[in-house]
Amino acid sequence: MANTAGGEWALAPVKKAGRGTGSRFVEGTLAGIARTIQDAVFYEELAQRPGLLQNLDPRVRLVGLLALILAVSLAQHIPTLIVFYLVALALALLSRIPAGFFVKRVWLFMPFFTGVVALPVIFNFVTPGRPVVRLLDLGSPWSFAFLSLPREIALTEQGLKTALTLILRVGDSVSLAVLLVTTSRWAHLLKALRVFRVPQVFVLILAMTYRYVFVLLQITSAMLLARKSRTMGHLRGADHRRGLGASGGTLLAKSYHLSDEIYSAMLSRGFAGEARVMDDFRVSGRDWLWLLAVACLSGFIIVLERL
Amino acid sequence: MHIPDGYLSPATSAVMYGVAAPFWYLAGKRVHRSLTGKMVPLLSVLSAFAFTIQMLNVPLPGGTSGHAVGATLMAIILGPWAAVLGITVALVIQAFFFGDGGIWAIGANAFNIAIVGSFLGYGVYRLAAGNALATSRRRVVAAALSGYVALNVSALFTAVELGLQPLLFRAADGSPLYGPYGLAQAIPAIMTGHLFVAGLAEAAITGLVIAYLQKANEPLLRLSDPRGIAARSYRWLWLGLAAVVLLTPLGLIAAGTPWGEWKPAEIQASLGFLPEGMGALQTAWNAPLSGYGLAGLGLTAGYLISGVLGVAAIVLSTLLFGRWLARGETKNHG
Numbered sequence: 103m104a105n106t107a108g109g110e111w112a113l114a115p116v117k118k119a120g121r122g123t124g125s126r127f128v129e130g131t132l133a134g135i136a137r138t139i140q141d142a143v144f145y146e147e148l149a150q151r152p153g154l155l156q157n158l159d160p161r162v163r164l165v166g167l168l169a170l171i172l173a174v175s176l177a178q179h180i181p182t183l184i185v186f187y188l189v190a191l192a193l194a195l196l197s198r199i200p201a202g203f204f205v206k207r208v209w210l211f212m213p214f215f216t217g218v219v220a221l222p223v224i225f226n227f228v229t230p231g232r233p234v235v236r237l238l239d240l241g242s243p244w245s246f247a248f249l250s251l252p253r254e255i256a257l258t259e260q261g262l263k264t265a266l267t268l269i270l271r272v273g274d275s276v277s278l279a280v281l282l283v284t285t286s287r288w289a290h291l292l293k294a295l296r297v298f299r300v301p302q303v304f305v306l307i308l309a310m311t312y313r314y315v316f317v318l319l320q321i322t323s324a325m326l327l328a329r330k331s332r333t334m335g336h337l338r339g340a341d342h343r344r345g346l347g348a349s350g351g352t353l354l355a356k357s358y359h360l361s362d363e364i365y366s367a368m369l370s371r372g373f374a375g376e377a378r379v380m381d382d383f384r385v386s387g388r389d390w391l392w393l394l395a396v397a398c399l400s401g402f403i404i405v406l407e408r409l
Numbered sequence: 410m411h412i413p414d415g416y417l418s419p420a421t422s423a424v425m426y427g428v429a430a431p432f433w434y435l436a437g438k439r440v441h442r443s444l445t446g447k448m449v450p451l452l453s454v455l456s457a458f459a460f461t462i463q464m465l466n467v468p469l470p471g472g473t474s475g476h477a478v479g480a481t482l483m484a485i486i487l488g489p490w491a492a493v494l495g496i497t498v499a500l501v502i503q504a505f506f507f508g509d510g511g512i513w514a515i516g517a518n519a520f521n522i523a524i525v526g527s528f529l530g531y532g533v534y535r536l537a538a539g540n541a542l543a544t545s546r547r548r549v550v551a552a553a554l555s556g557y558v559a560l561n562v563s564a565l566f567t568a569v570e571l572g573l574q575p576l577l578f579r580a581a582d583g584s585p586l587y588g589p590y591g592l593a594q595a596i597p598a599i600m601t602g603h604l605f606v607a608g609l610a611e612a613a614i615t616g617l618v619i620a621y622l623q624k625a626n627e628p629l630l631r632l633s634d635p636r637g638i639a640a641r642s643y644r645w646l647w648l649g650l651a652a653v654v655l656l657t658p659l660g661l662i663a664a665g666t667p668w669g670e671w672k673p674a675e676i677q678a679s680l681g682f683l684p685e686g687m688g689a690l691q692t693a694w695n696a697p698l699s700g701y702g703l704a705g706l707g708l709t710a711g712y713l714i715s716g717v718l719g720v721a722a723i724v725l726s727t728l729l730f731g732r733w734l735a736r737g738e739t740k741n742h743g
Contacts, residue, residue, distance in 0.1 A: 127474055130466040138464065141507065171513060175419045175587075178580050207508075223589045264584045268415070271587070275414035275511065283508040291505060301437075303449065304498075310453030311460070311498050312506055318454075318461040339468050347617020348625075350462055354486065354618060355626045357458040364450035373446065 127342065128330050135323045139316065148284040153197030155285035160294040162389040166396040167282045173400035174274040178407050180263065183270035185403065190277040197285050204284075208277045220265035224257050231260030288312055293383065314360070321356060325349050411503070411518055414511030416571060416588045418578040425570070426516030432493055432524045439490040452491065456498035459483060463499070467610040475610030478522055478563070481530025481556040482615045488633040489531040496523035521566045530559030530615075543630045544623045553616030560611040564603035568596045 149156060155163055174186050194204040222228050233256035242253055286294070292309050296302070329345060337345075417425075440448050462479040469475055483492035497519045503509040510518055537551035572595035575585035590598065622629050 127466040127468045130474065131464060134464050134466070138507065145506075168512065171414055172419060175415065175417075175422075175513065178586060220589065228594075229584075229589075260582075260584050264589045267580075267584065267586065268589055272413055272415035275513075276508070279414065279504070279512055280508045282512075283506060288506055295505075304437075306449055307453050307456065307494075307498055308501060310450065311456040311502055314454050314457035315460050315502065318457045319464070322461050322464070339470060342468050343613050344617060346465055346467060347614065348621045350465065350482075350614055350618040351621030351625060353461065354458060354482075355622070355629055357454045358451075358629060361447075361451040361454040364454065365447050368450060369446070373449075 128326050132323060132326055132330075135319050139319060142316070145284045146287060148197075148199055149287045151198040153199070153285065155193060155197040155281060157388065158392055159383050159385050159389045160286060160290035161297045161383055162385060162393055163286065164282065164291065164294040165297060166392055167278050169396050169400055171275050171278045173404060174271060174278065176404050177271070180266055180270060182403055182407055183267065183274055186274045187270065187277060189399065190274060190281060193281055194277075197281070199281070199284055204277070204280065207280055208273055220268045223265045223268075224261040226254070226256045226258045226261065227251050229258050229261035229264060231258035233257065234259050234262060310364075314357075317360075318353065318357065322349070322353060325352065411500070411510035411522075412514045412567060412571070414513050416574070417511075417514055417517055418574060418587050419513065420578070421570060421574065421587075422511075422513045422516060424516075425514075425520050429497075429516045429520045429524060433497065433519075436490040436493040440494055444491075452494055452498065455483060455487065455491070456495045456502070459495050459499040460502060462614065465614070467613055469606060469609050469613070473606055475606045477556075477611045477614035478526060478560060479611075479614065480522060480526030480563075481534065481552070481559045481611065482618055484527040484531035485534050485552055485555070485615070485619065486629060486632055489527040492527035492531070493519075493523050496527065517567075517570055521563045521570070525563045525566055526559045529562050530555045533558045543627060548630075549616050549620045549623070552619040553612040556615030557608045557612035560608045561600070561603050564599050564607070565596070568592075568599035571595045571599070 155167075158166075170186070170189070174183065177183055177186065191201070191204070195201060226233060233254070235257040236254060237257065238255040239253065282291075289309070292305055292312075295305055295308070326349065329349070440452070444451060459479045462482070463476055465477065466474045467477060478496070480492055480496045483495050487495070497515075500510060500515055500518050500523065504512045504515055504518075533555035534551050537554050538548045539551075541547040541551075569592065571588040572590060572592035574588035575591050578586045580586050588595065619630070
């Protein structure tokens with residue numbers, strides 16, 4: 103991700119691989135934190151591009167994408183799920199989301215896990231059915247304790263179908279969620295949540311949480327880096343865990359203290375227990391068109407499938 | 410343990426939102442009453458804390474590593490109601506702003522992780538910690554134990570929700586639409602990872618943070634001191650915990666046996682006809698659930714095995730912790 107601004111500073115220590123158990127885990131955490139910050143910056147940048155989804159009213163975009171995710175979960179057939187993926191891909195392209203990033207973000211991380219989960223289901227000893235590919239002939243049925251295998255190991259049609267359905271459904275859902283994340287500026291997304299009658303105070307908490315996630319991530323990153331730079335040689339697992347406990351405890355204490363200070367700051371600025379925001383969204387013709395398209399597509403496909 | 414979208418049917422997701430909603434409502438009321446205006450910054454920063462603590466890689470014996478959830482830790486420090494809200498907010502932020510974990514699955518994830526994790530963790534902690542001093546070793550052990558138990562029960566709920574999917578939701582031809590594994594597969598598969606990896610990470614973080622705070626920041630431990638604000642609710646905790654312990658296996662049996670029996674009939678009834686593919690799968694339906702047991706591993710056997718494994722692990726760890734705890738106490742008072 104060359105086109106990201108910020109966050110690189112925290113990536114630097116990751117490249118230099120340290121020795122000993124301790125530093126490997128610290129580096130893993132540091133890399134994770136850096137990636138999270140980078141992702142957020144990158145998403146925010148994508149959300150500012152002039153694309154199809156970005157130009158919609160945030161509330162309408164949220165409702166539409168959530169409806170599409172719901173439609174994906176109602177779909178029953180593999181071709182339908184493929185159509186939904188193509189729709190997501192088209193939306194990404196029209197919204198100027200880099201296709202490589204979009205495909206990788208969805209298929210490289212999450213469904214790798216889903217793929218592993220779905221793998222056993224394709225075999226005939228999990229999903230009985232019509233064999234498609236015969237893999238192995240054991241000679242005779244085999245059993246050990248409560249495990250038993252049939253004479254022949256094969257991939258079944260039913261199993262492959264089940265696995266593909268799961269992978270596609272999860273891939274579609276994640277793709278649409280990624281579209282939501284990458285085309286919505288977080289401040290707008292927060293305001294849009296009010297469509298669902300989410301209480302104002304909860305929206306305010308979400309907003310402040312999002313803000314302080316980055317503060318705490320930076321504090322944590324600095325804390326771990328400081329500790330790592332003062333650590334010589336190998337660290338035993340137990341010592342490392344104790345160190346982590348101390349970091350967690352320090353972070354908790356800092357958080358608590360921080361919340362006190364924020365409260366004082368809020369009070370001194372006139373906070374009286376109620377949040378007010380300027381609601382200046384306006385729904386235009388384009389937004390109605392989008393809602394109509396989503397409703398037609400989802401409705402049409404879902405109804406057509408059940409005929 | 411975060412369930413992404415696509416694993417749960419819309420019906421399950423809706424039910425889980427319904428189950429979680431009253432907890433959110435009550436938690437909002439309780440927390441608002443006790444904290445008033447301060448609720449906003451406190452919950453915000455602590456939700457951010459929950460988000461952050463989930464990013465820490467915890468090295469575990471054997472070279473693996475895991476991530477903690479922090480629900481029990483937050484419940485111990487702030488009480489279960491505030492923890493429910495804090496962890497829920499962290500889940501919402503992950504789903505909506507970082508694309509991690511399902512959006513429609515937030516109800517299920519919040520129930521499993523935030524609600525079960527906070528209340529069960531808090532209950533076990535209070536029972537195990539008893540009236541020990543805020544700085545006693547026993548509280549550290551109680552914290553680790555409660556984190557371990559709560560995380561594993563959270564995982565069990567997740568496994569049951571996923572395991573019910575193929576029993577309840579299948580396409581017309583009988584193939585599972587959502588999560589494909591039945592209870593007999595989902596429970597052992599998910600529980601193994603949590604009993605031996607994630608549970609240990611949660612126990613380590615919960616126990617070690619409490620141990621650190623005992624040394625460095627004792628006032629924080631007194632925020633929801635049992636003897637301070639909620640001594641009266643101590644008795645029903647025992648009852649509640651006993652009920653949970655009794656209901657968990659009962660619920661499993663109740664959920665499994667009848668479904669295993671009447672599911673094919675129900676499919677036929679709801680469809681009104683027997684789909685072509687069903688004929689081929691008829692044996693899979695009627696045989697003692699070999700469709701979703703590792704052929705021969707029946708549903709009941711799966712329950713028994715996973716149940717016995719789980720209970721054995723908990724009993725064993727409780728015994729071990731008890732020994733260690735007794736040793737710690739003699740040291741403290743001796």
